[in-house]
Amino acid sequence: MCAQVDELPAGRAANAVPFIERQDAECAWPLWDDATPMDERKVCGARRADPDDDRRPYCVGHERIAHRPPETLDATMRPRVVR
Numbered sequence: 001m002c003a004q005v006d007e008l009p010a011g012r013a014a015n016a017v018p019f020i021e022r023q024d025a026e027c028a029w030p031l032w033d034d035a036t037p038m039d040e041r042k043v044c045g046a047r048r049a050d051p052d053d054d055r056r057p058y059c060v061g062h063e064r065i066a067h068r069p070p071e072t073l074d075a076t077m078r079p080r081v082v083r
Contacts, residue, residue, distance in 0.1 A: 017045035025051035027059035029066075 016031055017023075019041040027044035046059040058066055 015045040016042040019043050027062055028057040029059070029062040 017026060019030070022028060022043050022045065025048055027046045027048055029044040030041070031043060032041040044059055044062055046061070048056060049058060049060045049063050050056045056063065
């Protein structure tokens with residue numbers, strides 16, 4: 001499950017933007033779970049680590065999570081395998 005907006009560190013929830021309104025320079029880290037209706041889904045919205053590199057869609061903080069070995073993540077950060 002991804003972090004919910006109210007579970008983000010102080011100051012991060014303020015950056016959250018609706019998924020369909022995200023701009024290219026904004027972090028695309030999803031802030032919803034499968035039960036969240038499409039029209040309520042938000043992404044981080046902070047400035048991307050490198051807005052000029054399309055291969056880097058996340059802010060610095062979310063890049064650190066995305067590129068950490070799975071054994072270093074706590075259960076709330078681990079990606080789920082959908083079968």
